Amino acid sequence: MVLTAEQHHPNIKIFVSAHKQATFPEGNSIVPVQVGAANAATRFTNTLHDDEGVNISAENPRYCELTAQYWAWKNEDADYYGFCHYRRYFDFTDTPHKENDYGEIIDSYIDNHALAEYGINDDAIARAVDGWDVITTPLNDVRRIGGFSNLKQHWDADEHLRLKDLRHMYDILCARHPDYKVDADAVLNGRTAAFCNMFIMRKDIFFEYNEWLFPLLDEFAAATDFSRMDVQTTRTVGHLSERLLNIFIVHKQRTGAHWKIKRLQCVHFLHPEPATVLKPLDAGYKNVVPVVFAADNNYVPMLTTTIYSMLKNASKDRSYDVIVLERNISDENKQNIRQFFERFPNAVIRFFDVSRYLAGFNLTTSNAHISIETYYRFIIQEALPFYSKLLYLDCDLVVNGDAAELFDIELGDNAIAAVPDIDFIGNLNMKNGERAGYVRKQLHMRDAYGYFQAGVLVMNLERMRKIHTVHEWLEIASKPGYIYNDQDILNVECEGLVTYLDYSWNVMHNCAGRVNGVFDFAPANVYKAYMTSRKAPKIVHYAGFDKPWKNPWCDFASLYWSYAQETPFMAQMIATMSGVERPAPPEHHERAIAEDSPIRKYVDVLAPTGSKQRELMKVVARKVQGKR
Template sequence: MALTAQQPARIKLFVSAHKPSQIPDGASIVPIQVGCANAPTLFDDMLHDDEGENISDLNPMYCELTAQYWAWKNADADYYGFCHYRRYFDFTDTQHQQNDYGEIIDEYIDEKTIAEYGLNDAAIARAVDGWDVITSPMNDTRLFGGFGDLKEHWEADAHLRLKDLRHMYDVLCARYPDYREDADAVLNGHTACFCNMFIMRREIFFDYCAWLFPLLDEFVQGWDHSRADVQTLRTPGHLSERLLNIYLTHRQRTGAGWKVKQLQCVHFEHPEPVGSLEPLDRNPRTVVPVIFAADNNYVPMLTTTIYSMLSNANPERFYDVIVLERDISDENKQTITDFLGEFDNATVRFHDVTHAVAGYELTTNNAHISVETYYRFIIQDALPFYSKILYLDSDLVVNGDVAELYDTPLGEHAIGAVRDIDFLGNLNMKDGIRAEYVAKQLGMKNPYDYFQAGVLVMNLDRMRDIHTVPEWLEIASQPGFIYNDQDILNMECEGEVTYLPYEWDVMHNCAGRVHGVFDFAPAEVFKAYMKSRQDPKIVHYAGFDKPWKNPWCDFGPLYWAYARKTPFSLQMMALLSGTEAPKSPEHHERAIREDSPIRKYADKVVPIGSKRREFLKVAARKLQGKK
């Protein structure tokens, strides 16, 4: 009997997690850390499965079932539900597009997706009210790998043993002979709900747990797992998925008459918390914040640039080095911080900007310019505690103390930068192409004020006044720019620039451009540039001719004087020889569960895009009652 509006159901949806995660907020959403008995760190914002009556120490075998057991023994609710830190039910009435494996794929758990999938108390209550059991969608194993039944599906996993499934079958039939018919129907069938995601009324949940856990305990007692690998050790967790289907099949066959429905499953690819940087606990007058942007492939160059900068830093100042990134590996981060730890007047921090740039089509028109170049647009939000920062590209070396550069007074101006001699040289070309581009695309009143954006002193307060981060990124998403973010900064900040001495951004002689392009610039500009080459404070290897590709390039020996001292020098030498870094095996989160073999086999048997695959997808939708 459904509870009335005056008696709202007490729903507890337990979200199992073993790592810090972004969890939707709500009274009915209960995050619980699993495996706490063996965990090195306990999360303050979650329940812990090792408190009260528990089986937390069995988590390596029982997986998320330790949360289920904890809820059974310690929690009080009218409905008990279970999902994972990256997988949730879609509690709305909207049919969302799903992939070939029956999951809705999205990126982040944020306000937008919480609303889109009803991950709030009101939507959860509406979806649950009046139902006895809710599960994830029924999937057909014939469609996701060509498995004739669930036994073939089990056997296909290299870590699962068919004898263990038979052992569980024997335990079940011995304890509950009347379940044999249902076990045969499920295991010889080809449909099942996976992921151990469900919501049950209290009476049903308690009955299910009292039936399930003694079965698993008896299985484990007679199971030789002394030499099992990590994945095989999770066999009881895998078995519980099959047992859930057997339990529901039996109870419905024997007259339970439960109202059962399936809800779509949402798989979030980035469930980790959106981190934020904090100000340093230091006198801000002594701090020089220096911001970089790089990806994992650019780590050797990034490290060289930072090392050169800190090697010439003022020991009386403190340098807050912040790297904006999306994919730098933990190993590389550790190597960088360990190596640069010799500088006690600096700290190196990393900030993941994946969430900030999501949803924008950020592309570049030059092969030697990566999308990381756009990260400077988000600095104003990523570092709300700074009013002024120094931004440096990662394809340069520093020969002076950047504290002097940072101290440049900007007044009310938004930017401090050096005029771009390459661009100015092109402006004076007889073909008029660059001049026409400036007039039509950039609309600059004085194109000879165009600056180079690889070295910037930024007045963040003024940048915030000019545009919000979404506005900057929206402009950056527009096509037609030659130099991408640099063009945009020049277009939007014209008249807002303090021009710096040329020695702070000395562009090297890429492909002979000094006497083929640079010397077309206005005479005074060219003279200032040539003078700056004699004593450069920053050498910028802008363009395609990089010293890690061509050690004979202009200022190449200077670059390698720093690069050879870094822990990544051998990697850079390998690049010189034309040896590319080996590609890491691509990691795919499995659709049915994280260690399911379905995707691996499905892509071989029914390739993506094939007619057979499309036919089976239609059949799957019909099976699930969808159009």
């Protein structure tokens, strides 16, 4: 017989402190709390709030996550009280996971896989907690973090923490509780501690801890001038509580508490933010033309030029839902793009982060001028479930006609509408037989002369969903051997389900003289149709290595710059073309990388634990600190 959660579980509440929106695990044991709610500009609708009932919410800039701890102490009832952060959780399983030097497991997203991996659910939490008195993160040795000799040195190494504040708290503690002096000395002169202010305690211990802790912190805060402190130094009270937690536990054990103490690993999620979810445009937008692009932060000027060309030639009687698939476009660039396109009231610019979809897939490209962003189109069918049809456009083109006309083309039961790829088709007729051999050995297409160019697509999403799931598309894309990557895959998987467009909808420019060196090898009717389309192109596609922002003399460059010069990124494009490199962000040398430092994830990637790079980084850090 399996017991239900209600029959077996003690009343465990793990309060998750959050000052920004995040993905919160579901479960009766998980209680998200917005901290600093009293001062917040936005009130979260999916959490409790630390400014309700008896609270110190207004003190959050100084007390940090302790405002949630105080609130839970005064307003909630449980058998066990636990505390995590919106990006840090306990690993409630018995399975050891690899840690970095800071004693943390590094993971990406709070998703179903991660929740199962680390047992972040009611059943696993109950099994891990029940029967224990106190649970903390593992004791970490500060020698491992940065070669520090003790916790005082570790504190002093942080540019935002002052040793005089730690001494002040030490004096307050020893004056209020003289019997704690030996324990404070042992902890602060020692090398190990549990960090992150994460713990789970039995109710009576939790209440005793708070009755001891907050008077100490309040006395420190009352005697401290915070008025000229920077934001990080203002958080000193929260940092002090980390050290005090360790002193409290050491003292209680030394004096005979005999608590059963457990150490659970800490999981640090690098991307706790909620998954991006797009919804249909509201009813005010009529006759919507959805158009999807894919770009990264470096491609923002070209993305903006392409969108601008499209909207400048767009019908005023239609609405345009412009969706950019991306992973790293900066907030500043997003804001600049949105502001620029406010001049088009019939268009909406939206961004969709595809990182979650691509996690776990090894996606590479075979050509230097083809970026990873090319694979983003595979996730469209799931990311935009409310659309059955849309346009997909590359960012290295300009739209010289009305995109609504392209969107309105009927596809019937076909999956895609596209222009035949005259470059690929021309290569099929080459004497060397390389492209024909590639088709025979890799693509296995029935009729390779039907191969289309995938930079301009009308996509029948309903049909695409029937062909493959997003996971299946990406699995196929992960396989090696494709020359043109996702374009090859689309041609193979959609063969026989293609509506062919007039060449004017995707006029590839004359890159490296290919019109008379490749295109003219295509069947006569294909070549003739292409040459006719050059006279009145609706879309010019700068496919290949020769781009107008690199070579202003390339084919159709003047057309491109007629649009690009009107965008706010023209100066950046000219600077890049002139060989002016974008300045690197200013360096900021930290004397130590704090346990909550945002740069830690880069350190872990560039210099993994145990590597020579890590040891060298430690030596450099010590020299920066002025220590031997």
